[in-house]
Amino acid sequence: MHRFRNKTQRLGGVLLALSAASIPAAELTPPAAFTTNCLACHTIDQAVVGPSLVEIAELYPERNRASFIKWCVEPGKKREHLPQMPAMVHVAEKDLHEIFNYIREVTKGVKRVRPSGADPYALSPGKTRRPRVERTFVPDSGPASIIVALPTARKHNVIWDTDSCRLRYISEGETDNWPYLRSNGNALAKVGEVCYVEHSPIFVAGKTQFKGCHLSDEGYPTFVYTVGGTTVTETISTAGGAIVRTIKASPRLPGFSLPRDQGDKLKIAAETAGDTLIIQHRIGSGT
Numbered sequence: 001m002h003r004f005r006n007k008t009q010r011l012g013g014v015l016l017a018l019s020a021a022s023i024p025a026a027e028l029t030p031p032a033a034f035t036t037n038c039l040a041c042h043t044i045d046q047a048v049v050g051p052s053l054v055e056i057a058e059l060y061p062e063r064n065r066a067s068f069i070k071w072c073v074e075p076g077k078k079r080e081h082l083p084q085m086p087a088m089v090h091v092a093e094k095d096l097h098e099i100f101n102y103i104r105e106v107t108k109g110v111k112r113v114r115p116s117g118a119d120p121y122a123l124s125p126g127k128t129r130r131p132r133v134e135r136t137f138v139p140d141s142g143p144a145s146i147i148v149a150l151p152t153a154r155k156h157n158v159i160w161d162t163d164s165c166r167l168r169y170i171s172e173g174e175t176d177n178w179p180y181l182r183s184n185g186n187a188l189a190k191v192g193e194v195c196y197v198e199h200s201p202i203f204v205a206g207k208t209q210f211k212g213c214h215l216s217d218e219g220y221p222t223f224v225y226t227v228g229g230t231t232v233t234e235t236i237s238t239a240g241g242a243i244v245r246t247i248k249a250s251p252r253l254p255g256f257s258l259p260r261d262q263g264d265k266l267k268i269a270a271e272t273a274g275d276t277l278i279i280q281h282r283i284g285s286g287t
């Protein structure tokens, strides 16, 4: 009996080892925060826009976890031939830890490969999916702005400035980060045609401070910030072809003034209910 048990235990061990070996690390599912925020520039074994995950894993073993997080939030300028990496201030620290774990796991036993001479920028799969959130440098907004590319028929993009904690403008058409990447960071991304400008902030008084950004499972962002001492959340999504901004604060919204219709291509409809303000932008009938 005793010997038999030992045998099955050994067999169990072999089976376990086999099934673990039959899942190549590269088939691990990446965390959503990686797919949305990093994949466009970092792939597993090839330098695309930024260094490969294999190179990153070599630079950042477990004991360098804290400096990895610090780099993501406040990237330096290291490699002369590459553009500057945009700061990932909008990614929650918890998600950065998850991304770190993923990078350590997925690169186990993987070697770097040299690019095949194909256009390295064309390899980025995260570039056209909608909804998506992209951190880059855009015209007419602060240096820490985020593009929220929405899945409307006209491919609307909300440009949200994390310095002043507000929507700056909405454009339509595919965004293009290439000018920024190719120019080594000296040019700005193209954001399509601007169709709505928000000339003044919604919250009229109080100092604002950006706290972070969470993504829903579908990839819609919720920005978190404070106005005065009040915490506000602002979710950007779509419904029935319209762009929907759902702004909430507890226990009540700080003083606000609604954006006015200025004959832009997008018509504004706003309503408040208690602690919630909903602003919709719809394509006007005359356009």
Ligand code: HEC
Pocket: 033, 034, 037, 038, 039, 040, 041, 042, 049, 050, 051, 056, 059, 060, 068, 071, 072, 076, 077, 078, 079, 080, 082, 083, 084, 085, 086, 088, 091, 099, 135
């Ligand atoms: C728009 C492109 C872009 C995106 C998006 C991006 N990176 Fe980078 N990343 C770069 C570039 C370019 C470099 C190289 C910068 C340099 O060497 O000056 C880099 C370098 C790095 C490094 C190496 C740091 C070092 O010490 O050499 C790490 C780690 C890193 N990125 C992590 C991330 C993570 C995690 C994300 C997502 C949360 C991310 N990056 C998103 C472009 C990007």
